[in-house]
Amino acid sequence: MDDYEKGMSACFDAAKTWMAIPAPKRGEIVRQIGDALRAKLHHLGRLLSLEMGKILPEGIGEVQEIIDMCDYAVGLSRQLNGSIIPSERPNHMMMEVWNPLGVVGVITAFNFPCAVLGWNACIALVCGNCVVWKGAPTTPLITIAMTKIVASVFEKNNLPSAIFTAFCGGAEIGQAIALDTRIPLVSFTGSTKVGQMVQQQVSARFGKCLLELSGNNAIIVMDDADIPLAVRSVLFAAVGTAGQRCTTCRRLLLHESIYQTFLDQLVEVYKQVRIGDPMEKGTLLGPLHTTASKESFLKGIQNIRSQGGKILLGGSAIESEGNFVQPTIVEISPAAPVVREELFGPVLYAMKFQTLKEAIEINNSVPQGLSSSIFTRKPDAIFKWIGPHGSDCGIVNVNIPTNGAEIGGAFGGEKATGGGREAGSDSWKQYMRRATCTINYGSELPLAQGINFG
């Protein structure tokens, strides 16, 4: 914790320098960071794949995402626009001005060390904030590699590398960040349980949180869906990253009329999934991240069985070195308690419904509210799904999987998912302090609402 204080203190010092640099100049630094990462795209992708366990195309895709975020943030550095709002008083100018917060804490999880860092840090940096990053304790190499690359850019520009300060440690570092009054915003990605603790600690000291917590994401397949498209999507959504995305599809809601056909096709496709070394071409399913993940998977399967779930496929660990488990499809009632929880692995719960209304109710019936998809070709179903009586999630897709978000939109979810929004749209506003400024440049003192005082 001496390290924490030392690092944090340098970071806090650097904040005054960094926030005084004009935003477009900060953007230029972030552009250089993007270029430095781009130069090492494949190396970083391989490292990510090696350390986290995701397959190589996903590893490279994830590094691409932080590069995309850099490119995006460069443009944004000239568009962090405040407003000039018409004042009701003569000779008054009313403005909404955005200023940096100072230091932003970013606590990421093992499954997306680069992408989630990118969503937060690229935006936070152009907004004028220093970044304190705590990567997952199980992905230290990525933390170190990223940090070195970023530091080299700051140094080349004669800026303190403490503008971006990283820690590899565990819960004690997270704890320190949550309690540190010098950090007005903490962006936390992880479980709902830990996220809520963080929020209570941060808000007790009047700080703010940006939470990306558990998901429990459903795909609805309507009777008129493009079945092959839906099958491919469910495969990617449920098996991709070994089911360890927050946007992994965990619940599959099938219209009764296509229920059996769909499951038959899905089982067929699942059987062809190549399991193995994530670095190897052709592999679709690598190992779970840790032994603990595997144990949690096995315990989850037990719970499923005890709650009446019927394993259609998979359901076991694979005897081999590494934490490999079988991609698993389960038939289960939406009412089973296990369905309300996030089991972080390639386990998919299949359920049947009769009407769109019913499907939406099931979709919305869990505590989490991250991502959701429908497969249909009916405009009325599409627009109902995205409307006031539709999905209650932060991500509401149509004819694409629950996962695989683009950076231009805001990423995040409602309810137990924590309500944060990161990456695109106006997410940047969360990393700045909004001030409503009224300047009187006249010599009179008219009052709002026409009040006459004295």
Add this chain to the structure above:
Amino acid sequence: MDDYEKGMSACFDAAKTWMAIPAPKRGEIVRQIGDALRAKLHHLGRLLSLEMGKILPEGIGEVQEIIDMCDYAVGLSRQLNGSIIPSERPNHMMMEVWNPLGVVGVITAFNFPCAVLGWNACIALVCGNCVVWKGAPTTPLITIAMTKIVASVFEKNNLPSAIFTAFCGGAEIGQAIALDTRIPLVSFTGSTKVGQMVQQQVSARFGKCLLELSGNNAIIVMDDADIPLAVRSVLFAAVGTAGQRCTTCRRLLLHESIYQTFLDQLVEVYKQVRIGDPMEKGTLLGPLHTTASKESFLKGIQNIRSQGGKILLGGSAIESEGNFVQPTIVEISPAAPVVREELFGPVLYAMKFQTLKEAIEINNSVPQGLSSSIFTRKPDAIFKWIGPHGSDCGIVNVNIPTNGAEIGGAFGGEKATGGGREAGSDSWKQYMRRATCTINYGSELPLAQGINFG
């Protein structure tokens, strides 16, 4: 609490109806509410003055503010715009869609029963939410009067009046709202202490809060200031509403070169303040709201004295019927603990500074971060004050008082003030659920970040 459940249940039922009505039609209803209030502007202003104790021009001004909010919300009902964001995938459309939350809880304080209601309810209603309002237990007449007027408009339009459901009760109703899982957003105005409790309760059930908590607002007077303008402003800011605004000026930071002159003039003006019946023409200072307020004032004065504060003027209650106290000016060190707290009455702490930098440090040194003003005519001071190294408050004024906000901007503060933003700007987004929607209307499944899966 049976009443609560009955009211709340009707409100929750009404939510489905209300959110299905197109936003511009909801705007038309809010327009009618505005007209109904306008027709009773003076009656309501008098009632407010009578019940709350603020002087009549302020009472009428406050009712005007909710009317202004209605007018504003009507226009807004056609501008609750989502976005269409360019997708990186062919044949995909990415959108950001805004949907109603359902029911919004609004807990207001005694000092601004109408205005704060207006900031929240007018916006919440056009956004498609029902409103559950808990007014202060000490202003039941206003609660009843407002509710009746609003209900009559809904009824005239054959809509359930439960769309706007009000309660007059005390803490037990506030508690019920905080715990009610049917209420995804609770807007709370009150003390920091209670606000934090509310936040912890609401976030424990995955709800959101919009907090408007304590202020501790400073006015800085620079050596080049327009002194008469500043004196008038401080008077309005410190004595207006008997010092019972969240934006009341509590700290007066004077440049040493004008310190004595300014205080002399201010004392002169304070002496002319007419204290008395708030309904009477010419009165500037009415009574405090309750006996408890008066006691708290007296206790505050004691603390001030014990911490080395020197009472320049006032400092006593007035012997008379009603909770009248003297407008009070105190000389005190910024380091005195009492200066960090909000004393809800007409007490002003005067302090001396030498440089703008020092003044800003004092301004930012308290836990609260609501409002702040500087009086100066130097552009460099003005722009520093509103920039990254300036005031850390949500409201940052120049040459106007700390109080008297217009509705077009966002109202609210940082740090212990709670971070909420109400009324204008994009405050409406807090009353809606944001969904990032991606629609694939093609037959292929390209993945973001160019990932190739399977």
Add this chain to the structure above:
Amino acid sequence: MDDYEKGMSACFDAAKTWMAIPAPKRGEIVRQIGDALRAKLHHLGRLLSLEMGKILPEGIGEVQEIIDMCDYAVGLSRQLNGSIIPSERPNHMMMEVWNPLGVVGVITAFNFPCAVLGWNACIALVCGNCVVWKGAPTTPLITIAMTKIVASVFEKNNLPSAIFTAFCGGAEIGQAIALDTRIPLVSFTGSTKVGQMVQQQVSARFGKCLLELSGNNAIIVMDDADIPLAVRSVLFAAVGTAGQRCTTCRRLLLHESIYQTFLDQLVEVYKQVRIGDPMEKGTLLGPLHTTASKESFLKGIQNIRSQGGKILLGGSAIESEGNFVQPTIVEISPAAPVVREELFGPVLYAMKFQTLKEAIEINNSVPQGLSSSIFTRKPDAIFKWIGPHGSDCGIVNVNIPTNGAEIGGAFGGEKATGGGREAGSDSWKQYMRRATCTINYGSELPLAQGINFG
């Protein structure tokens, strides 16, 4: 023309007063105008119906539209927002500020005297401009009635009624407005031919135009369309307002597979259209506006015949008092020259197509680019239609008619329709002057793009 100079001179004088009034206060005046019109909604609707010839529900609907515009403009008066844009230079503030133009000329046509006035005048007024209105010479009563109502509001507020100055005259007034250097913006609604003349005159003196010119609007009906919905829509779009809307459907593109069925049903519905006194309940088709309109209709029919058009229904004037003509359906080739022109009456050209691509090509093949609709339930068709390879019009609808726009969106068309946009969205920007302001509040002179000079 003495009258013109006198009126215009008073208007120009009033401009300095009006633009100095804060925008929200101007909004309050516009709110009162809305209320004054609302109080006379039915009287004005009847007058409109009487003078212009449209049926009563349409007359009332049109007056409702200017009232809606007033309500909308009130909210807008607090949202005419400029921007604060991050500067790349330290101690610099860059802003985009919007200021009034001064005086805006509004030249409207006989068919929508109130609505088009509302789109322009309500926005222009809150933006801080005075308005010079020239109504159609054939609708003087409406011009006078509107002007009196508006004037009374200004007078009640002790403001010069010349802020809104109206003329009933003909081309000579239009000419004077086009040439008047005191009028930086002329909004013109009328034919493409006259509109282009106006534009050349206005731009020769460095003024700007906002043009709403001819339309030639198509409805495409796909093989999967909801036929009854499409039939009703075509009826309203082609026969409503006796075909005298700029958004009237003039071309009906039917997929070959439903071509005959659709036409049969349409003919059936057309036969039931009640023609007669527009004030009478049940009438759907009133007279054309003038004898000249009727003659133009008859000449159009002649051209149609001579170019190979086959009259399926109608095609004649009706023997009676008033300028009544039959609602007419014509089968014709898209290549016939007459199809490229706007015939201002209830004449519909039916054509056949085989593919969506072909239908879009026909839709886009005319000089005009105002409105267009498709009837289909396929998402891919819908999104193609509204995408880069779809309709080239300013209004691109799906499953609704070409006419009947809401005020929240921007109204206007491309190509020979003139490119103007009125009513909602960011149309207000056209009524203001944009200034990019950079304020240096430091004492250094850093240059953009890092240039070093001297």
Add this chain to the structure above:
Amino acid sequence: MDDYEKGMSACFDAAKTWMAIPAPKRGEIVRQIGDALRAKLHHLGRLLSLEMGKILPEGIGEVQEIIDMCDYAVGLSRQLNGSIIPSERPNHMMMEVWNPLGVVGVITAFNFPCAVLGWNACIALVCGNCVVWKGAPTTPLITIAMTKIVASVFEKNNLPSAIFTAFCGGAEIGQAIALDTRIPLVSFTGSTKVGQMVQQQVSARFGKCLLELSGNNAIIVMDDADIPLAVRSVLFAAVGTAGQRCTTCRRLLLHESIYQTFLDQLVEVYKQVRIGDPMEKGTLLGPLHTTASKESFLKGIQNIRSQGGKILLGGSAIESEGNFVQPTIVEISPAAPVVREELFGPVLYAMKFQTLKEAIEINNSVPQGLSSSIFTRKPDAIFKWIGPHGSDCGIVNVNIPTNGAEIGGAFGGEKATGGGREAGSDSWKQYMRRATCTINYGSELPLAQGINFG
């Protein structure tokens, strides 16, 4: 002109391909263009300096500007946002969608071949348009160099290089572009006279223009100004680029109280201006661009003398190889006709004023309306200057010169300057076609404004 047709035809063909590529992918291409230019920054800067005649730091600065535009456009490619606007009709979705125009013509002038290209082409490209560029006939090397670099990027990405098509020719190419119906938007930079001709031709075929025409820019120096800052600014603004910027300061309005002092200091600084080889370190003033420019300068000086102007300094050509002229300061009355015209060289008209009001009147009294600056430290003067009664220009600066705009704001001017806006802010909207789309996904046909038809 065969070349034109061949080039244009390839470009028009390429348009269908380019507009079908998702905007963020187009952004990635523009990013690569930026990188390719960055790799050659110094070479291109030297070439520009050599061919155009501007000093090397300005040459490099100008190339930096197109690179900045590329970086900016990359971010923008994910933010070309349309809107979803609340519909007043149930089961309807209203949207504002932006689609590419197809092909955009860009006609640039000799003085800013790269920067103005960048403002237009970078934005046009990410918006989905192909670009037809006509550079100045006197800067063919830059045209060729830029085109080759851009083409190489397209080719590396297997895209047709005709997406960016350039011509080196003269007026006949400009003419062809103006008349070409395949080019819906022509961006023209040049004289007011030619610009107006282009506009009339383009609008006669229903195309649109984006005009950046003559400037006649004033700097106002108030009595309280920071004189050294103002002197340096005037020097850069009047002498920089040898007075051949559209934003060059041509009129210097001095408060009578500082008139003589200011002029004395300015003359002193002018005398130290090093004239010579623009490539040489230390040179501040290079030659005029062509012999014709020099002749125009000399003819201008004659006119000045004949209209009563008094040459304080300079006023002659310099005897040497190259088109060198002396930096010139003239005392002249604001009423002299020559003051209303743009003389494209380093000639500065000095004038005297007594009040801010008078200074603003002089500023606004010329036909052009591009740029303007005030030097003052009074907030009331600053805010008046940028407000409704202030400068009527598109660029309104405070304490910085008239020239040297940043790309984040919109660049352009009012009145005879043509009204176009390029580079930042929402300038991108001009390069796209706006469509107001309403989708009915229900089965009913409610009409706007509550109309009942049939």
